[in-house]
Amino acid sequence: MHPALPFTIAALLFGIGVYGVVVRRNAVLMLMAVELMLNAVNLVFVTADAAIRAAVPHSGQSFTLFVIVLAAAEIGVGLALILQLYRLRRSVVIDELPLGEPDDR
């Protein structure tokens, strides 16, 4: 197994995620791009676990599990925020958000 291969895949996937976060205007689509970035990091963890003989076995895979739990928590809170935003502004386009109190309150 050549570790350069999955490392390259993970780096490119992270680049795609960064592109999505910068370019997408819809908040839900931006969260999807964040998921891609988190998955790239997980892939680096698992590959490093296989490529480097660490003193503590399987620590990379344990950290991958931790990151998956963190991503689940992040997506829960993030989607709650997006739904509340939609309820207040009727829009989830993030670069047209007026700051300050909404007019109807």
Next chain:
Amino acid sequence: MTTADVLMAALGAVALGAGLLVVTTRHVVRAGLWLVVALGAIAGLYLVLTAELVAWVQVLVYVGAVVVLLLFAVMLTRAPIGASDDLDRVRWPGALIGGGAGAGLVVLLIDAFRWSRVALPEPGTAERLGAALFRTWVLPFELLSVLLLAALVGAIVVSRPDIGARGRG
């Protein structure tokens, strides 16, 4: 090139292609469905890298729960069903930053590992990973349960208008 290398290259191509479609497609719903393909291919990569438990957790949590939540959010925010042209802003700054980050990381990681070859480690079964989690990493594991509880309470407080309004008043 061994069998593992060929499998990884194929699954990586699928993951990268689907990931690219997630950030470029003009249909909001299709972006969520391409995300399923990308996450599934990454679960396959975990299997090739002998991380069995992580692969199944990826399928359960990501493909099962996170994507369903994202699709729920797409429906609840009344996203346009057909193709829409205003999903992206100007593309070149994003392409510059994303391409720069990706290329920089590729150079860094390839420079660190070259075309070196390692034998695959013993598979990360549930037994071995459980031992690692509950012997070495038990404190972060417990902290994560507190974090999940906090995220649960936070999501409920944020999404219920009758609780949120009192804090604003």
